[in-house]
Amino acid sequence: MYLIRHSFTVIVFFLLSAEVVFAQGSRLQPIPNVYLDCTSCDVNYIRTNITFVNYVRDQDDASIYLRINDQRTAGGGREFILIFSELRVQDARSDTLRYVSSSTDSHDERRIGLNRFIKIGLVPFVSNTVAINSLNVIYDEPADRDPDEDEIDDPWDNWVFDVDVRSNMWGQEGEFNFGLYSGFEAERTTHTWKIRSRVRGEIRRRNVELTDRT
Structure with missing residues (x-):
């Protein structure tokens, strides 16, 4: 063996x-519904000039809640606090922007400035909706920008x-x-x-x- x-x-x-x-x-979502909560705003002006969202009168129908608070500044201008909140979704987004108008601004200049900040604040909330297909970004380059400033070069493309x-x-x-x-x-x-x-x-x-x- x-x-x-x-x-x-x-x-x-x-x-x-x-x-x-x-x-x-991914598949784009419908245009969101916004509930605007602002007692001192020119609501008709906002609705007329910001048309890439829908506006609703009942908060229960809204997918975005926009609260705008304002107060007078020490220099005689107005300070606006814009609070954007996403409703009825998991991991809801919430952003806050601050806009301060000058004491020399007219009523029209002030509402134009406020509208600009409302648009900026709404963009992240509509980036995955059909509204994004009709939006453009316009950048007003500061006059004092250094013309020799190098652009970002990505060697990995x-x-x-x-x-x-x-x-x-x-x-x-x-x-x-x-x-x-x-x-x-x-x-x-x-x-x-x-x-x-x-x-x-x-x-x-x-x-x-x-x-x-x-």
């Missing part, structure tokens, strides 16, 4: 997969790369196992489209020592 020992290696599998995803963005490598080992008497897992992901996002490419691999190695008795 004698013993014969066998040692062999089993490669379980090696897998590579690649995926490319193009996206135009909006590409983001992620590399993941993991391994593990385990075993017991007469058996040894080894696993290697790796992945590579490249993603590029612009305001109009998104591309994502993934490559994933996995190797498992198993050494087993068998004892034959004859």
Whole structure:
């Protein structure tokens, strides 16, 4: 009677997969309903000049609650506190903006300035709605801006790369196992489209020592 020992290696599998995803963005939501709570505002002027949202008279019908408080400043101007609150959604958004008008501003200049801040505050709340398709951003460059100021240069051209490598080992008497897992992901996002490419691999190695008795 004698013993014969066998040692062999089993490669379980090696897998590579690649995926490319193009996206135009998630489905846009309807135009939101705004409940405006401001006793001193020119409500008709706001509704007439800010038309990328709907206005409702009942707070229960609103998806955005806008509260505007105002008070006179020490310099004779007006300070407006704009509180934007999202209603009836999980992880509701809430923002606060502050607008201060000059003591020399006319009534028309003051309401134009207030409307500008209302528009700015509403943009984050409509960015995932159909209203975004009709909005434009206009930037008035300050006259004192340095013309030699360098623009931001992105050498990666909006590409983001992620590399993941993991391994593990385990075993017991007469058996040894080894696993290697790796992945590579490249993603590029612009305001109009998104591309994502993934490559994933996995190797498992198993050494087993068998004892034959004859």
